[in-house]
Amino acid sequence: MLTSKLLKDAAREWGVDLIGIGSVDRWDSAPVENDPRTIMPNAKSVICIGFRIHRGSHRGIEEGTYFSSYTMTGFADLNNIIAPNAQRRVASFVEDYGFEAATVMYHANRFGGGKYNTGRAALNADGTEKPRPDILFNFRIGAALCGVGQIGLNRLLLTPEFGPSQRVYFVITDAPLEPDPIVESPICDGCLECVRKCPAKALSAKEPDDVDVTGVVNIRRCSLDTGKCSIGHYGGISPFAPEEVLAYSKNIVDGSATTCADGSPRPTDDEIVSYLRENVQYTKSAYDFTYGPAVVCAACIRSCLAHLDKTGRLEKKRV
Ligand code: SF4
Ligand code: SF4
Numbered sequence: 001m002l003t004s005k006l007l008k009d010a011a012r013e014w015g016v017d018l019i020g021i022g023s024v025d026r027w028d029s030a031p032v033e034n035d036p037r038t039i040m041p042n043a044k045s046v047i048c049i050g051f052r053i054h055r056g057s058h059r060g061i062e063e064g065t066y067f068s069s070y071t072m073t074g075f076a077d078l079n080n081i082i083a084p085n086a087q088r089r090v091a092s093f094v095e096d097y098g099f100e101a102a103t104v105m106y107h108a109n110r111f112g113g114g115k116y117n118t119g120r121a122a123l124n125a126d127g128t129e130k131p132r133p134d135i136l137f138n139f140r141i142g143a144a145l146c147g148v149g150q151i152g153l154n155r156l157l158l159t160p161e162f163g164p165s166q167r168v169y170f171v172i173t174d175a176p177l178e179p180d181p182i183v184e185s186p187i188c189d190g191c192l193e194c195v196r197k198c199p200a201k202a203l204s205a206k207e208p209d210d211v212d213v214t215g216v217v218n219i220r221r222c223s224l225d226t227g228k229c230s231i232g233h234y235g236g237i238s239p240f241a242p243e244e245v246l247a248y249s250k251n252i253v254d255g256s257a258t259t260c261a262d263g264s265p266r267p268t269d270d271e272i273v274s275y276l277r278e279n280v281q282y283t284k285s286a287y288d289f290t291y292g293p294a295v296v297c298a299a300c301i302r303s304c305l306a307h308l309d310k311t312g313r314l315e316k317k318r319v
Contacts, residue, residue, distance in 0.1 A: 002097035004178040010093055011049060014086045018050030018159060018166060020148035023179040027145065029214035033117070033131035034138055036172045040102050045177040046170055047094075048146035049086060051078050053165040058302045064239060070298065071286055075167075079106040083169045090171050099175035106169060108136050143168045144217055147180030150187050151211075151219045154194035154203060154300040158187040160315045163308040164301045182217055187313055188304075195222060197303035199237050200253050202228035227269045228253055232297030234273055240282035248275065 004021055011019045024043045027035045036043050053074035060066025084105065091101035110116075111134065119133035140157040144150055148168065149159035156164040160183065195203045202225045209223040235241055236249035252272065254261035267275070277283055308314050 002094065002099065002175055002177070004180075007047070007090070007093060007177065011086065011090055014089045015051075015082065016049045016086050016090075017052045018048070018148050018161060018168070020048045020143070020146035020180045021177045022046045022048070022142070022146035024172075026179075026213070026216050027137070029212075029216075030137065033135045036104075036137055036170075038131060038135055039104070040100065040172045040174065042174045043102075043172045045173050045175055045179070046142065046146055047090060047173065047177070048143045048148050048168050048170055049083070049090060050143065050148055050159070050162075050166045050168040051082055051086075052162045053078070053167065053301075055165065055305070058165070058298070058305070061298070062302060067238070067240075067282070074165075076286075078167045083167065087169050087171060094171065094173050094175055097175065099173050101175075102172045104136070104170040104172060106139075106167070108134060110134075137170075139168055139170070141211065141213065141219065142170060144182070144219070145213065146170075147182055150183050150217075151221060152188035152194070152304060153190060153192065153205065153220060153222050154188075154304055155209075155221045155224055156301060156304065158304070158308070159183075160185075160187060163187070163314050164304045187308070188220075189311065189313065191307050191311075193303045193307045194300045197299045198232070199297065199299055200228040200232040200249075201225075202232065203300065225257060227257075227266065227272050229297075230269060230272045230276065232299070234276035235280040235283045235297075236272075236276050238280070238282065238297070241280050245276070245279050 008019050024036055024046060032038055036046050057069040057074040061070055087103050091103050094101040117132040121129035121132045124130055140151055143157045149157045152158040152164065154164065157168060158164050159166060192205055195205050203222040205222050207223040209221045211219040231237060231249045231253055236245055241249065251260045251262055252266060255266055258266055260266050277287065
């Protein structure tokens with residue numbers, strides 16, 4: 001008989017650092033396009049597996065001397081190699097017991113030219129439209145619903161084991177597995193180091209963006225200016241940015257959501273990303289052999305990790 005313990009013991013053998021299981025009713029209040037049952041209508045459980053991002057892969061960025069390790073081993077390799085291998089083994093294990101297992105990848109729903117929900121809608125039996133493909137559920141909230149961790153004010157998944165430093169992936173199944181409890185003890189203490197250290201001024205505690213998952217968990221989050229975050233994310237204020245790119249980025253970072261610091265209208269998020277992809281060699285190169293996002297910033301991860309370590313809020317010291 002397939003049990004949660006059997007699956008978890010096997011997954012640990014395959015190199016999975018974190019594993020948690022949520023019963024699918026925890027998504028009852030989710031919008032239909034974020035509900036795992038929109039993918040598998042008879043789903044009963046969602047399995048979340050996670051892999052640590054090594055503490056050392058942030059080190060060179062903190063020193064300002066070496067950025068590739070996080071880009072490759074903490075991001076691309078996890079998404080492209082490590083996670084798909086383990087995720088496949090989890091899915092095979094579940095299907096060998098006679099259940100069905102649908103893998104939900106980091107790359108899911110990105111095949112439509114980098115935009116979400118671009119396909120033609122399928123129809124329900126009554127003729128109404130289903131959500132347009134590809135749909136996806138929120139990974140960070142999904143991990144919280146699987147009992148793997150909590151969402152911090154920095155909007156990241158925080159786990160007792162690794163703080164903000166991991167990536168997660170999912171398998172949806174009709175197997176009725178025993179769910180894990182929601183992590184109740186607070187990990188984020190509201191220190192706001194993440195807000196202070198964000199070099200793009202993208203996080204705002206003054207404008208909260210909370211999520212209430214009815215009957216399951218209340219999530220408190222800062223709001224995120226996605227355009228400003230793209231400046232950090234795509235290298236616009238990194239050591240790899242030429243002077244004119246730094247000036248372009250500063251004009252946006254010091255401006256508002258609609259206006260640059262010099263009074264000109266702010267470029268759209270797409271325009272910001274295209275400009276940086278074209279003009280920051282590091283970002284361009286990363287795209288050439290993997291993909292570029294999150295290559296050179298992640299101060300919201302690093303500052304939080306340092307704070308949680310310093311204040312002893314993780315199960316194990318990670319510095
Ligand atoms: S990735 Fe960088 S720019 Fe975006 S919120 Fe985190 S620290 Fe700020
Ligand atoms: S840096 Fe502080 S406020 Fe921000 S998520 Fe971490 S613990 Fe919470």
